[in-house]
Amino acid sequence: MTDLGIDHDARLPYYEQLKQLIVREIARDSLEPGHLMPSEAEMCARYEVSRTVVRQAVGELVNEGVLQRRRGKGTFVAKPKLSEQFMESTVGFFEDMTSHGHSVLSSVLSVDRVEVVGRARELIGASPGTHCIEIVRLRAVNDEVVAFTKSYIVRDDETMLEQLRGTDLSTASLYRILADQFGLRIDTGHRSIEAVAASGMLSKLLEVGSGEPLLYIESVARNSAGEVIECFLAWHRADRMRIEMNVVRDSRHSAGASLNHG
């Protein structure tokens, strides 16, 4: 590969060379996120490679989050994703984002006493008919919508409900409020992370196309006595968020114990 184009004598496959050329052009020309990339046909002509090579290069860059496809619109330079480092430090979304200099603004869609059902009830392990306080929020980071969350506080307490309704949750950490105002302190938790396709209301709220990938997180939080005090279901825009974590070898395992995909 040369700076000018594909090097047909190089050992590196054409599509790898093309990937590097595209990445280099994005950097060199300071192409902004959202910049429309040339079409497949234009790339074929410009780099003098086959459509197969262009497809593989662009496909891999999409899979690596460098480029982004929008159905029927073309391929664009992707935005760098926000990193959630919540595994490493167990700080929350609000603290995590604000401590990295981002602004968080939550639009509180509802604060209600509800009968907890479905996944939330399973996560809490509550019997049918149990009531909780449900807080539904649409959360924006740096003025961009990134997450839709449903939090359930395992209390059927009208006074607490009224107090929460009277509290500004738009620029605050819910867990901080639970701890400071209600003495509910979180000690341990369990979480799962999945990828799901955006569907119905979620795609509208998060402003993504139907079927676009979302990061879906379920969480259960317990106090030091092991009682569940809260759970949440959270859907994150996959084009805006990644989850980061540090891991260490588990001393319970032998020296050769492997990390993932070992």
Place this chain on the structure above:
Amino acid sequence: MTDLGIDHDARLPYYEQLKQLIVREIARDSLEPGHLMPSEAEMCARYEVSRTVVRQAVGELVNEGVLQRRRGKGTFVAKPKLSEQFMESTVGFFEDMTSHGHSVLSSVLSVDRVEVVGRARELIGASPGTHCIEIVRLRAVNDEVVAFTKSYIVRDDETMLEQLRGTDLSTASLYRILADQFGLRIDTGHRSIEAVAASGMLSKLLEVGSGEPLLYIESVARNSAGEVIECFLAWHRADRMRIEMNVVRDSRHSAGASLNHG
């Protein structure tokens, strides 16, 4: 809600009642994963609710992983996902799966000396022109393809390459082999998790439709001296895999420090 249908006098919204009815029917009739659910029109007629109610109920069950949409084919009962618990114990994919009674079979697509480029080079922090041993695998759990992985061992070593080519990697932990055969022990790591849309070759290899969500994991592994010895890029079928983890409050933070979405 009654066992027979929607209770129009209940306080629970119709779509929540319908969600519960659908979940109950799946359990009661032991509907298998892959079972085709009735169409929206059929559900409207059967439960005597509007299409809006059916859409919201089905949409939420899709977002919660209970149902699965396949474009142009309909809505199906989803398979329960395999849980990767690699955060909690830092055991690897192979050990994690086999210790939970699953069988892992990797189809080794290539073991090569390559110039490391793109994301892999960034993860390793290598200078341009650095060569590594690349191992590309398509991994199946219980005879179903679930992950496509590219591992890079940061060694430019022909002897090691030949030894790895002579080793059966199809039913083995790579990290176990690195430790036992080559003395390369992993001490710490850094990982990120994203959701991406399947594109090109990936959708073919993982047997999912183009645009379907995938869980994408990047990982860097270091030895006790802090040197990078391996990295991988891994794409998981989102309909088959979830990532689970336990978290504990970080003592570096104050007692009120929050977990995610606090």
